[in-house]
Amino acid sequence: MFVSALQDFAAESPAAASLAVVLLVASLLYYLVRRPQRLNFPVVELGDDLGFDRALDEGFSKYPDTPFVLPTTPPQLILPHACVNEVKSLPENKVSFMKEVQHMFTCKVTGIGGESHEILSAVKIDLTRHLASVLDGLQDETRYAINSEFGPCEDWTPQPVYFKLTRIVALLSGRVFVGRPLSRDEAWLKATINYTWACIQASDACKRYSPYLRNFIGPYLKEVKNLKKHRQDGADLLQPLLDDLLQKESEKIGQDGFDDEQGTFCSWVLKYTNEKERASALNLANAQMSLSFAAIHTSSMALSQVVYDLAARPEYIKGLREEIKEVLTEDGYDIDGEGFTKLKKSSYTKLRKLDSFLKESQRLSPPGITSMQRVTTAPVTLSTGHTIPANTRFAFASQAIHRSPRTTTFSPEYNPASYAPPSVFDGLRFYKLREMPGKENRHQFVTTAPDSLSFGHGIHACPGRFFASNEIKVVLIELLRNWDVRLKGDTKRMGGDRPPSFIKGNSCVPNMEAVLEFRKLGVEECVCIYMRPPPIPAQAPRAASPICDQRGFNGIPHVSNNLHPKVRRAMPDTKIK
Known part of the structure; x- marks a missing residue:
């Protein structure tokens, strides 16, 4: 080659x-x-029988207070857990996050990981500020996406989980990032999903060559050419949307709120783009496709892992459904334009059991087994007395930290009496912690801390984690309310071993070939809420009526004859079953 x-x-x-x-x-x-100086720290050798994850565990156990080296190319220094707080806020001119990302994705060849203040600003400022209004679109799109991808599933139906969930996440992310109708265009879906795969393939292809050869050989590799093709496909599809946004801008037609029919997120990106690049569809595509890669890749992995855990541990499903029902009963609900009930935005924070299950799934099946990766741009002296030379890649062994009883959060002293050791899956681990006085607002899925590093920590903690959390929870709530899932062939619902993940470098990748079985719940099985309609003059009071979010695959909702008038008016063409 x-x-x-x-x-x-x-x-x-x-x-x-x-x-x-x-x-x-x-x-x-x-x-x-420029190559890194020789690192005078203990080395944990990698071998055929000692993979990256096991080497990390061995080093973490053997050298708890000393940095140690993994002999990757280039070498990576793993810092002691105690150093998290002193490193988390070091400025970019001392320890660079961007340089590590650029190394990870061979940026000079692939273009992935370059400076993208437009996207970061749009996510940190605008998307975060409009999370509540974005949630409406996510809830609406989830029902459409799951029904479209899974089909009717009137009986137990096998589904290739990872690939189905990847398309579902792509639909949800597209609804927010580019808006309808483009987000549902099959060409756009293929472009964003294929780009996600192409990013990884192109980076891997470049890394087969020495660093000083990549810049010359890389552009001619078929994987890199394929990546650029998908990027150009995205630019071609975005051109009409860009033209429309620029036209509205010239006419001073703008909006401060979020409207997913208007390509609002793209307008936020343009707001931070310099004048020379604003009219370039390829520049907008670079930003959009990079954002899609980050969102689709990470959210589909997290969602797959938690669905695998639900199927393997069906004993949790009843409690999670009951929590949703309790919140709906206490808070009420909103009704969308099609007459479906949905959780109020304020209700999401009350789903503490769901939040805990998701955090526990991520703890044991994280997106990566290291976190807070950086490159030193100047020598850094730690409180331990060790000095890290310039141009050194370093990280923390987050998976080992999250599984160690030495870690404060997972120690017996910190936990309630019903504590399960950190080597064991406990879906209510963080729910029980938050039940303890003084810990009510800690240990949430989006929380970052020295003991919770899946989203990073400090100035470079993932800015999109709040959006990702909402996106994942919306899908899980829809599945729990209206669907059932089990391991393939698990007719007695006993659970069992989840599909195993595999380690690739420092990534923990969900099983991409696993098949689970799904079934659409019937009207009597779904998570209903009971409401009492307002009294109607000259009629006897009606009994409480179940309202179910049930929709046949042909798009006709299945609801009771006692449908509340408010819902009935919202669905004038509904056939009542």
């Missing part, structure tokens, strides 16, 4: 090939000067 890429390069441009030789020599010299 290397020789073939060189031949293609030389054939396309002999002059450029000659120049490349000169640049290659210069690049090699630069690499020799």
Whole structure:
């Protein structure tokens, strides 16, 4: 492959090939000067029988108070857990998050991980400020997405979980990031999902070559060309939306609120884009596709892991459904334009058992087994007395931290009497912690802390975690209210071993081939709420009526004859079953 890429390069441009030789020599010299200094710390060797995760666990156990080295390319230094707080807020000019991201995705070749203040500002400022209004679109899109992807499922039906959930997450993310109708366009769905895969494939392909060769060979690799094709496909699809936004802007037609029919998120991105790049659909596509990659990749992984845990541990499902029903009964509900009931925005924070189950799933099946990855841009001296040289990649062993009884949050002293050791899955672990006085607002899914590093911690903690949390919870609530899930062939609902994850580098990847069985709940089985309609003059009082979010695959809601008039008016064409 290397020789073939060189031949293609030389054939396309002999002059450029000659120049490349000169640049290659210069690049090699630069690499020799800039390569990391030798790290004088203990080394935990990787081998055939000792993978990345086991090496991390061994180092964490053997060197709790000393940095240790994993001999990756380039080497990665793992810092003691006690150093989290002193590192979390170090500025970019001392420890760089962006340099680590650029290394991770070979940015100079792929374009992934470049400076993107437009996206960061739109997410941190605008998306976070409008989370409540965004939630409406997510709730509406979830019902459409699940019904579209799973089909009727009147009986137990096998579904390839990871790929179905990836499409569902892509639909939800697209609804927010570009809005309808583009978000439901199959071409856009394929472009964003394929781009997500292409990012990983292109980065992996580049890493097969030495760092000083990647910049020259990378652009001619088929995986990189494929990545650029999907990016251009996205730009072509975004062009009409961009033209419309620029036209509205020129006419000074704007909005402060969120409207997913108007491409509002794109307008937020444009707001932070410099004048020279604003009219470029490719620039907007770069931002949008990178955001889609981050959202689709991470949320589909987290969602797959928690659905696997639900299927493997069906004993939790009843309690999670009861919690949803209790919140609906206490808080009431909203009714959407199609007559379906949905949780009020303020109710989501009350679903503490669901939040706990999700956090526990992420604790034992995290997106990555290290966290807070950085590159030092200057020597850094730790409180332990150790000095990290410049140009050193470092991280924390987050998976080991989350599973250790030495970690404060998971120690017997910190927990209630019903404490389960951190090696054991306890879906209510964090719910029970939050029941303790003084801990009510701690240990939430989106919380970052020295003992909770899945979203990072400090100045570079994931800014999109609040949106991701809402997105994942909306899907889980819809599944719990209106669907059932089980392990394949688990007819007695006994549960069992979940589909195993696999470790790739420092990533923990959900099983992509696993098949679970799903079934749409009947009207009498779904999570209903009971309400008493207002009295009607000259009629006897009616009995309490169940309102169910049930929709046949043909799009006709299944509701009772005692439907509340407010709901009936919202659905004038509804056929009553």
